[in-house]
Amino acid sequence: MKQCMELVRKTAPLVHNITNYVTVNDVANVLLACGGSPIMSDDEGDVEDITAICGGLNINIGTLNQRTIPSMFLAGKKAKELGHKVLLDPVGAGASSLRTETALKLMKEIPFDVIRGNISEIKTLAFGSGSTKGVDADVADAVTDETLTDTIAFAKDLAAKLHCIIAVTGAIDLVADRETCYVIRNGRPEMGRITGTGCQLSGLMTAFLVANSGNELKAAAAAVCAMGLAGEIGWSHMKPEDGNATYRNRIIDAIYHMDGEILEKGAKYEVR
Amino acid sequence: MKQCMELVRKTAPLVHNITNYVTVNDVANVLLACGGSPIMSDDEGDVEDITAICGGLNINIGTLNQRTIPSMFLAGKKAKELGHKVLLDPVGAGASSLRTETALKLMKEIPFDVIRGNISEIKTLAFGSGSTKGVDADVADAVTDETLTDTIAFAKDLAAKLHCIIAVTGAIDLVADRETCYVIRNGRPEMGRITGTGCQLSGLMTAFLVANSGNELKAAAAAVCAMGLAGEIGWSHMKPEDGNATYRNRIIDAIYHMDGEILEKGAKYEVR
Amino acid sequence: MKQCMELVRKTAPLVHNITNYVTVNDVANVLLACGGSPIMSDDEGDVEDITAICGGLNINIGTLNQRTIPSMFLAGKKAKELGHKVLLDPVGAGASSLRTETALKLMKEIPFDVIRGNISEIKTLAFGSGSTKGVDADVADAVTDETLTDTIAFAKDLAAKLHCIIAVTGAIDLVADRETCYVIRNGRPEMGRITGTGCQLSGLMTAFLVANSGNELKAAAAAVCAMGLAGEIGWSHMKPEDGNATYRNRIIDAIYHMDGEILEKGAKYEVR
Numbered sequence: 072m073k074q075c076m077e078l079v080r081k082t083a084p085l086v087h088n089i090t091n092y093v094t095v096n097d098v099a100n101v102l103l104a105c106g107g108s109p110i111m112s113d114d115e116g117d118v119e120d121i122t123a124i125c126g127g128l129n130i131n132i133g134t135l136n137q138r139t140i141p142s143m144f145l146a147g148k149k150a151k152e153l154g155h156k157v158l159l160d161p162v163g164a165g166a167s168s169l170r171t172e173t174a175l176k177l178m179k180e181i182p183f184d185v186i187r188g189n190i191s192e193i194k195t196l197a198f199g200s201g202s203t204k205g206v207d208a209d210v211a212d213a214v215t216d217e218t219l220t221d222t223i224a225f226a227k228d229l230a231a232k233l234h235c236i237i238a239v240t241g242a243i244d245l246v247a248d249r250e251t252c253y254v255i256r257n258g259r260p261e262m263g264r265i266t267g268t269g270c271q272l273s274g275l276m277t278a279f280l281v282a283n284s285g286n287e288l289k290a291a292a293a294a295v296c297a298m299g300l301a302g303e304i305g306w307s308h309m310k311p312e313d314g315n316a317t318y319r320n321r322i323i324d325a326i327y328h329m330d331g332e333i334l335e336k337g338a339k340y341e342v343r
Numbered sequence: 344m345k346q347c348m349e350l351v352r353k354t355a356p357l358v359h360n361i362t363n364y365v366t367v368n369d370v371a372n373v374l375l376a377c378g379g380s381p382i383m384s385d386d387e388g389d390v391e392d393i394t395a396i397c398g399g400l401n402i403n404i405g406t407l408n409q410r411t412i413p414s415m416f417l418a419g420k421k422a423k424e425l426g427h428k429v430l431l432d433p434v435g436a437g438a439s440s441l442r443t444e445t446a447l448k449l450m451k452e453i454p455f456d457v458i459r460g461n462i463s464e465i466k467t468l469a470f471g472s473g474s475t476k477g478v479d480a481d482v483a484d485a486v487t488d489e490t491l492t493d494t495i496a497f498a499k500d501l502a503a504k505l506h507c508i509i510a511v512t513g514a515i516d517l518v519a520d521r522e523t524c525y526v527i528r529n530g531r532p533e534m535g536r537i538t539g540t541g542c543q544l545s546g547l548m549t550a551f552l553v554a555n556s557g558n559e560l561k562a563a564a565a566a567v568c569a570m571g572l573a574g575e576i577g578w579s580h581m582k583p584e585d586g587n588a589t590y591r592n593r594i595i596d597a598i599y600h601m602d603g604e605i606l607e608k609g610a611k612y613e614v615r
Numbered sequence: 616m617k618q619c620m621e622l623v624r625k626t627a628p629l630v631h632n633i634t635n636y637v638t639v640n641d642v643a644n645v646l647l648a649c650g651g652s653p654i655m656s657d658d659e660g661d662v663e664d665i666t667a668i669c670g671g672l673n674i675n676i677g678t679l680n681q682r683t684i685p686s687m688f689l690a691g692k693k694a695k696e697l698g699h700k701v702l703l704d705p706v707g708a709g710a711s712s713l714r715t716e717t718a719l720k721l722m723k724e725i726p727f728d729v730i731r732g733n734i735s736e737i738k739t740l741a742f743g744s745g746s747t748k749g750v751d752a753d754v755a756d757a758v759t760d761e762t763l764t765d766t767i768a769f770a771k772d773l774a775a776k777l778h779c780i781i782a783v784t785g786a787i788d789l790v791a792d793r794e795t796c797y798v799i800r801n802g803r804p805e806m807g808r809i810t811g812t813g814c815q816l817s818g819l820m821t822a823f824l825v826a827n828s829g830n831e832l833k834a835a836a837a838a839v840c841a842m843g844l845a846g847e848i849g850w851s852h853m854k855p856e857d858g859n860a861t862y863r864n865r866i867i868d869a870i871y872h873m874d875g876e877i878l879e880k881g882a883k884y885e886v887r
Contacts, residue, residue, distance in 0.1 A: 111677070169392065312593075441664065586872055
């Protein structure tokens with residue numbers, strides 16, 4: 072974990088984001104906080120040039136539209152041609168046909184390095200349909216200690232089938248390839264009361280992937296630990312009157328101050 | 344007021360927002376703060392599916408464009424077909440023909456439950472043209488104690504004519520149907536120095552409407568009181584060096600901590 | 616400097632922004648903080664009406680696209696016809712063909728009052744191509760004490776050639792017309808770890824230009840000093856756990872509290 076974070080700070084990866092307009096500012100600031108550098112570009116005439124100068128691409132379908140969907144395909148293909156890391160955040164897959172179908176089509180045409188979503192979104196991608204409650208996971212889908220073993224097997228199987236890393240985030244986070252699964256217990260439930268902690272994690276994770284080429288599974292897991300740990304550290308600085316708006320800032324601030332040692336010490340995970 | 348707030352926290356209404364990209368993050372966070380759940384979607388191919396899984400729809404024309412205007416009509420009609428609550432925030436009506444005409448056309452085709460704007464925007468909708476100063480009300484239009492009785496009559500008449508609740512917000516806020524008008528005196532003038540307190544209120548109000556079906560007028564008034572009271576509570580936590588950026592966070596934080604009792608105790612209104 | 620700031624607070628200039636969706640909320644809040652009033656509008660059918668009621672226009676190409684590029688031309692031409700101040704922020708010029716070409720074409724068709732960018736972006740506009748590292752300046756381009764005299768000459772020459780004020784911002788900021796160059800040393804390096812301080816400055820500067828007609832060079836320099844000084848003041852209020860997200864708020868807060876005297880006293884510049 073330590074080295075994963077240190078390599079991000081050392082190499083300052085440039086990350087191209089095609090992301091939603093709801094949480095885009097927080098995604099940019101968290102990328103700057105971790106030592107990366109963000110650029111946003113979503114026009115068909117712009118994305119290939121922009122992605123070419125970056126090391127990684129973060130595709131988030133949170134406010135996808137007819138203008139930006141073709142840009143996602145163009146940028147994704149270009150980035151993979153160039154050997155860049157590419158991540159998919161299938162926000163709201165299962166909540167609408169357009170989201171589900173776009174995510175499935177993106178997966179078919181672009182060999183993603185990582186797909187990161189909540190359990191309802193990931194199940195939707197695995198089974199082709201789902202019951203995502205808006206942009207939040209369905210309670211019935213939640214990963215708990217009771218369902219953990221099954222969900223680990225599910226994540227590994229899906230990783231094998233899709234030839235990519237699967238990151239399922241929630242109360243318990245799983246980051247799996249076909250053989251290995253990190254089970255991560257950092258974070259706080261109050262993070263779900265802030266818009267965009269998932270989007271931020273996707274941006275952060277893309278930076279970690281770029282900076283840790285050849286060590287992608289651990290890098291993805293390190294990003295999950297970092298975000299959850301930032302949620303814990305940020306919470307420790309909350310005053311009684313602070314709420315979700317201030318908490319949002321404190322989490323990004325905690326990433327800003329996090330180094331490899333803090334992450335190593337605070338990361339709570341097991342490998343299964 | 345108490346019960347209106349408690350029902351929001353209890354039922355966690357899912358609110359679909361077609362809103363501007365300036366204040367969208369704050370709208371999402373204030374919806375999460377009050378116990379609701381936000382989803383943003385503005386593509387013609389996406390909005391009907393998304394609105395179908397929600398309980399209410401908040402249409403805000405702050406950065407309307409040729410791509411999103413048809414989505415507003417589609418989503419609004421679908422939402423009403425399904426019996427959902429639908430609110431219109433006519434940002435900048437009176438400041439441009441496109442805004443005025445789009446708002447008027449939306450009102451013609453969609454039976455809104457509530458229209459919420461500043462006095463210049465609402466006058467524009469009533470008279471078909473206006474003199475909105477950008478996105479802020481014209482000083483000449485301001486609701487004062489001198490003009491109060493007339494403005495209450497105006498709001499009730501407009502509510503009768505349009506068959507919906509009219510919420511006029513400013514230094515003094517009015518929330519009226521054809522017979523009854525809540526006159527609300529919560530809030531602080533410094534709220535006008537933050538972008539998006541009006542947009543946030545529209546999001547919040549939609550959640551209150553969804554959670555309080557059959558009691559819409561009071562729910563709309565309760566949302567106005569909650570937002571104004573949050574402005575007062577947030578202000579009480581300001582330090583000398585804090586300005587409008589921090590104040591923005593403190594207001595959302597105050598909503599996060601507000602329960603029915605705090606609202607009941609702090610709401611300042613009379614019914615006319 | 617003092618009077619430049621006081622005229623902004625006194626006249627409350629209305630500024631039309633066609634800007635990127637990454638930092639738009641901060642641009643709006645900094646405009647409100649300085650005493651101005653922001654309006655965002657980017658649709659071809661809306662921008663001419665909106666710009667007509669404003670005093671100035673801030674065009675920022677940070678997330679330019681096929682829908683908004685024509686709006687930039689329409690709004691820019693209309694604003695100049697009406698004698699308004701118009702500023703160009705060529706975000707990412709040099710990073711993609713679309714950005715470089717759009718900026719160059721805008722410059723050809725619209726007589727901008729000010730062009731404000733980092734040194735890599737400005738060099739790209741001067742030479743027709745460049746090596747901007749995403750949205751940040753290339754380290755090789757940085758303005759230092761060693762390159763200062765040459766860069767001043769470059770800025771003055773470019774101002775003469777383009778008939779506009781050139782503002783090059785970075786560790787040392789230059790604001791030049793053909794004869795005079797303000798060399799400004801306010802600010803802190805940590806401002807580069809926040810997304811959008813440049814975008815905020817462009818919004819702020821447009822308000823200063825509108826409020827100080829006939830005194831544009833000094834007004835543009837005053838805006839640069841104000842933003843840098845806000846970075847210094849904001850930093851002085853940082854606690855050990857605060858990071859870039861909180862710093863962002865503290866900078867806007869510092870603008871909120873800044874008056875002409877604070878600016879006069881804190882501005883660090885020489886005229887060359």
